[in-house]
Amino acid sequence: AAMKEIMTKTLMPKLKSIGSVDVGALRVVSVSDRVAVQRNPETRFLNFLESRGPVKPITDYQFRILERNIVTNYSNFFNVDATSLPANVQSQYVQRYNTLTAVGDTLQPSFMTMNITGLQDLGGENLFEGQVDDEIIRIRKKQNQSLLANVEVVSESAADVPQLGGMITRSTYSPIAAGGSNLTNALLQQAVDQIAALYGYDQLVMFMTKGQLAVVRDLMINRFPGENSATHLAYMRELAPKGMGLDTPVVYQPYPGVAIPCYYDLDMPATTALVLKADFPRLAGMQFQGSGVNEV
Numbered sequence: 001a002a003m004k005e006i007m008t009k010t011l012m013p014k015l016k017s018i019g020s021v022d023v024g025a026l027r028v029v030s031v032s033d034r035v036a037v038q039r040n041p042e043t044r045f046l047n048f049l050e051s052r053g054p055v056k057p058i059t060d061y062q063f064r065i066l067e068r069n070i071v072t073n074y075s076n077f078f079n080v081d082a083t084s085l086p087a088n089v090q091s092q093y094v095q096r097y098n099t100l101t102a103v104g105d106t107l108q109p110s111f112m113t114m115n116i117t118g119l120q121d122l123g124g125e126n127l128f129e130g131q132v133d134d135e136i137i138r139i140r141k142k143q144n145q146s147l148l149a150n151v152e153v154v155s156e157s158a159a160d161v162p163q164l165g166g167m168i169t170r171s172t173y174s175p176i177a178a179g180g181s182n183l184t185n186a187l188l189q190q191a192v193d194q195i196a197a198l199y200g201y202d203q204l205v206m207f208m209t210k211g212q213l214a215v216v217r218d219l220m221i222n223r224f225p226g227e228n229s230a231t232h233l234a235y236m237r238e239l240a241p242k243g244m245g246l247d248t249p250v251v252y253q254p255y256p257g258v259a260i261p262c263y264y265d266l267d268m269p270a271t272t273a274l275v276l277k278a279d280f281p282r283l284a285g286m287q288f289q290g291s292g293v294n295e296v
Helices: 002-018 044-051 111-120 127-148 185-199 210-221 229-239
Strands: 056-058 062-069 092-099 204-208 260-264 273-277 284-287 293-295
Touching (some): 044 204, 044 260, 111 127, 185 204, 185 273, 204 210, 210 229
Parallel strands (some): 204 260
């Protein structure tokens, strides 16, 4: 310790006064051993759709979706001894369409840039692989955004870009206007009842903007005065259905109806919430140039 103090306080000032060599040309800038990546890979709606089952292979630009409508939920009375048969009823078939969509960009990193980064091994960064990895994120983000909301473009001419119709854009059956207010028990129950009138009180899911998660949470907490955060979280975990492909601490319990998991998505249009039957939506994709079935 004494030698160090002598060196620091006595010798070093004298050595400094002798003059120092300019070492600027000899310095090497230290580079971090990692590359911090700035990107948001969240595609929650797309992840949910992928969890619903395998991608349906298609072979044409247009995908026809078939539906059968029972028309009437109740049969008629009739007299077995009567000479006439009961009234004739028929289920109704309906067809809808959606359009194959291609999503992507052109990547063109220079050979020299890739060579330099390979020689210098900066943080283990592989320029080409990194660019491709980022493009995969862009593609999935665009899929997620357009699957939620997008206007369909049917034309297949070279001058146009065929595009799918998004879930919200095409969901025109009895939209519920909230009047500029937040979600309420009445609005949510109305949505559940409208779907149940057609399909029964089966498993539903709800997508919303992130700001509405706290609103739905408070609606559930207010049902049980005196409940604390621990008991509420335990109750939500008990209600949450399994096998939905996403985790959420927010669950809404309608009466009647099965508990609905509530998911946020950053691509949800503002002031919009989407309630849908969990087992209805699915992805379709085309095998292209010998590749596997790609989601489109």
